[in-house]
Amino acid sequence: MKKWIAFMILLACLCNHGQAQTDTGKVYLFCYFKGSSADGLHMAYSKDALEWKALNNDSSLLRPEVGVDKLMRDPCILKGPDGKFHMVWTVSWKEKGIGYASSDDLVHWSKQQYIPVMEHEAGAQNAWAPELAYDAKKKQYIIFWATTIPGRFPATDSMGDHNHRMYYVTTKDFITYSKAAVLYDKGFNVIDATIMPYGKKYVMFLKDETKNPPQKNLRVATSKKLTSGWSAPSAPITGKYWAEGPTALWVNNSWIVYFDKYRDHKYGAVTSTDLQNWTDISDKVVFPKGIRHGTAFAVTQAEFDRLVSLLK
DSSP states (O other): HHHHHHHHHHHHHHHHHHHHHHHEEEEEEEEEEEESTTBBEEEEEEESSOOOOOSSSOOOOOOOOOSSOOOOEEEEEEEEEESSSEEEEEEOOOSOOEEEEEEESSSSOOEEEEEEEETTOOOOOOEEEEEEETTTTTTEEEEEEEETTTTGGGGTSSSSSOOOOEEEEEESSSSSSOOEEEEEOOSOEEEEEEEETTEEEEHHHHEOTTTTTOEEEEEEEESSSSSOOOOOOSSOOOOOOEEEEEEEEEETTTTEEEEEETTEEEEEEEEEESSSSSSSGGGGOOOTTTEEEEEEEEEEEHHHHHHHHOOO
């Protein structure tokens, strides 16, 4: 009898453990902007990474407060090892800094900061689409974005889209930052990069912004280090349409790269298991109407449930 009771207790523990694992399953979130972005942060969710539904009745969760133009374009959210959600965004078409705020629950945010990442560059014209990544080895964050500085890269300075390159700073605390440096320069106009860990290396999805002859497509680069050693870009992974604002998820052993088909006023997606062979699945993804450039990321079921409860 005692052995039977012990067996039943063990079985109950195993069942409870299995339930706990189920409760911590992933839910995918997508932060984005609409229109001019003056109303701020919007968010959608998905259980399968294909069909996305707006949260908060597709109303803003956070309104922009920093920068001259007070915009909140191209939001990027990353959960750090400190348990906080860190967000950066574009504050203006022409300012030399970016916006930053953090949150424990994606509803209540810290005081917004203006980070003057390119203020030291007299000729800098912008700071577009900043994104975040975390370097676990160095225990620091990297913030990267696109800037054009007339005359800095003469070979592409007069090609219609000037000479955008990807720049970056590092920080451990979002208080002090390194001086901006070039992150990606392969001799062409590049914007809208996003970086994801991939085994023992990193993968960068980027937009070839070349205007003459027109490219306006997405490509892939890889590196063993976050801030250096990036490869030349791959062949385009998107089609004849113009694409921008890539963001990626690793789902069921496959990459899904979402992007803004900005000329067609809709979102698209491509998928791959090896970063070389890509299939267009734009007809399989559903997004809220009017969604613009944003970032996809995963949270636990518990984090999602808390978010939903706070929005009620």
